[in-house]
Amino acid sequence: MSNRRTFAIISHPDAGKTTLTEKLLLQGGAIHQAGEVKARGEARRARSDWMKIEQQRGISVTSSVMTFERDGVTFNLLDTPGHEDFSEDTYRTLTAVDSAIMVIDGAKGIESQTRKLFEVCRLRNVPIITFVNKVDREGRPLFEILDEVADALALDVSPQAAPLGMGGLFKGVLDFASETVSVPEGGSKEFLDTRKPFSELESDLSEELAEEIELARIGYPEFDLDAYRSGDLTPVYFGSALKNFGVTELIEAIARWAPPPRPQPAGEDQVSPDHDEVTGFIFKVQANMDPNHRDRIAFMRQVSGTFKRGMKLTPSGLGKPIAIHSPILFFAQDREIADTAEAGDIIGIPNHGTLRVGDTLSEKNDIRFTGLPNFAPEILRRVQLKDPTKTKQLRKALDDLSEEGVIQVFYPELGAQHIVGVVGQLQLEVLISRLSAEYKVEAALEAAPFATARWVKGPDAAMTEFENFNRANLAKDRDGDLVFMAKSPWDVGYQEEKNPDLKFSATKER
Numbered sequence: 145m146s147n148r149r150t151f152a153i154i155s156h157p158d159a160g161k162t163t164l165t166e167k168l169l170l171q172g173g174a175i176h177q178a179g180e181v182k183a184r185g186e187a188r189r190a191r192s193d194w195m196k197i198e199q200q201r202g203i204s205v206t207s208s209v210m211t212f213e214r215d216g217v218t219f220n221l222l223d224t225p226g227h228e229d230f231s232e233d234t235y236r237t238l239t240a241v242d243s244a245i246m247v248i249d250g251a252k253g254i255e256s257q258t259r260k261l262f263e264v265c266r267l268r269n270v271p272i273i274t275f276v277n278k279v280d281r282e283g284r285p286l287f288e289i290l291d292e293v294a295d296a297l298a299l300d301v302s303p304q305a306a307p308l309g310m311g312g313l314f315k316g317v318l319d320f321a322s323e324t325v326s327v328p329e330g331g332s333k334e335f336l337d338t339r340k341p342f343s344e345l346e347s348d349l350s351e352e353l354a355e356e357i358e359l360a361r362i363g364y365p366e367f368d369l370d371a372y373r374s375g376d377l378t379p380v381y382f383g384s385a386l387k388n389f390g391v392t393e394l395i396e397a398i399a400r401w402a403p404p405p406r407p408q409p410a411g412e413d414q415v416s417p418d419h420d421e422v423t424g425f426i427f428k429v430q431a432n433m434d435p436n437h438r439d440r441i442a443f444m445r446q447v448s449g450t451f452k453r454g455m456k457l458t459p460s461g462l463g464k465p466i467a468i469h470s471p472i473l474f475f476a477q478d479r480e481i482a483d484t485a486e487a488g489d490i491i492g493i494p495n496h497g498t499l500r501v502g503d504t505l506s507e508k509n510d511i512r513f514t515g516l517p518n519f520a521p522e523i524l525r526r527v528q529l530k531d532p533t534k535t536k537q538l539r540k541a542l543d544d545l546s547e548e549g550v551i552q553v554f555y556p557e558l559g560a561q562h563i564v565g566v567v568g569q570l571q572l573e574v575l576i577s578r579l580s581a582e583y584k585v586e587a588a589l590e591a592a593p594f595a596t597a598r599w600v601k602g603p604d605a606a607m608t609e610f611e612n613f614n615r616a617n618l619a620k621d622r623d624g625d626l627v628f629m630a631k632s633p634w635d636v637g638y639q640e641e642k643n644p645d646l647k648f649s650a651t652k653e654r
């Protein structure tokens with residue numbers, strides 16, 4: 145049985161994801177001082193121009209991978225950018241994990257971004273462990289939170305712990321399984337991990353609190369591994385990332401319950417982690433991590449086999465094998481050269497643009513993973529060059545950035561202006577800033593008369609007829625696939641009705 149646990153944390157901004165990440169890494173011994181995750185992030189952010197956007201907005205656009213070990217289990221934590229605007233990248237990262245922790249602010253409950261990310265997890269049956277954070281502060285009553293998770297997300301909830309009081313009355317967190325209470329002792333910055341048997345504290349509880357605890361224990365479904373793994377039930381933990389309560393229980397729960405690497409869909413088939421060939425897929429490409437090198441790192445989620453450094457793998461987009469001499473495992477402290485990797489691991493592969501999001505890598509070039517969609521853009525803009533002699537550079541830059549998944553690019557059948565599409569506004573700012581900083585191309589964006597786009601497929605005759613009628617609203621994407629640029633959602637519906645033989649898709653799988 146694999147000892148890998150590959151997971152992500154999903155949350156609404158400010159719920160405490162960064163703080164929790166830090167504490168998980170501390171527990172795993174990957175970092176030694178709280179605050180390092182943030183500090184590292186800031187140092188990295190200061191590096192290049194486009195990253196200034198992150199700094200100004202206080203958000204993280206780039207995502208990374210952190211690997212740590214604890215009690216013989218290797219955890220791969222994939223960081224997902226938390227900002228609402230940058231969801232496409234986040235969606236793709238969630239295709240590379242086997243489970244997720246959902247962090248909720250105990251005073252706020254389920255927020256918009258939590259819900260969106262949860263829906264993505266549900267689409268892929270990604271099992272979720274819930275962590276209700278900030279119980280050291282005055283929050284909402286226990287049952288209100290539990291019922292909200294159950295109702296808002298249509299999930300069974302199975303509490304595994306309960307806070308003894310909240311805010312000023314907070315006495316610690318009771319862990320149901322061990323019947324121990326993790327109690328606050330020492331200063332607020334200090335964590336002594338003092339535990340007391342619940343029996344010692346029980347008599348001090350108010351009648352109301354004792355009743356509440358009892359109800360939390362017996363009033364909800366018992367934990368059921370199958371229901372959790374199929375995404376129908378979430379175990380709920382309570383704690384404080386800041387004060388380090390309930391974090392140990394959380395990581396133990398992942399080690400014990402979270403699924404080891406799962407089979408991945410490849411068309412009609414599934415590739416199991418014990419398939420003996422090395423296979424994987426690229427879920428993210430990040431350029432210019434080091435501004436002195438124009439290299440990029442492709443992040444591959446390994447699906448099967450045992451990878452060894454120097455191995456040759458064939459990317460589906462390229463068709464011929466490449467040797468992987470300097471793969472990178474993203475340990476929390478630094479980048480490290482990896483010698484071997486297993487199913488479930490993430491490998492960073494430096495390259496010069498040969499690897500693209502959605503590519504499958506395999507030894508025999510006989511497998512194609514599916515399920516990594518491009519999403520139809522919700523914002524479309526024309527790109528206007530300030531210096532018309534830079535057409536070539538612009539095209540190269542747009543191709544590069546679309547490969548990375550920062551934007552999507554569309555080349556209209558009529559007219560010369562390129563159109564870029566994004567899911568969120570922030571991507572446009574990143575685009576302009578990176579065009580200027582990295583490609584020395586000054587460009588502006590102007591409104592395009594389109595509201596969304598659909599990939600079109602169908603029988604040849606119907607396609608030709610459709611193309612002849614709609615030339616002014618057609619474009620090719622980066623792969624040369626036909627895209628219908630729609631003036632409104634109504635326009636999409638109209639064309640669908642008029643062309644029953646054609647399929648108009650809001651997502652495209654490569």
Ligand code: G4P
Pocket residue numbers: 155156157158159160161162163164226277278279280281383384385386387
């Ligand atoms: P995010 O990554 O999900 O956006 O959240 P982050 O960890 O940055 O936490 C957001 C704020 O919530 C931070 O405060 C953080 O200290 C606080 N916080 C996180 N976990 C807990 C908790 O368990 N209890 C309490 N009381 N607060 C918590 P900030 O003032 O915005 O930032 P900072 O100046 O403290 O870094």
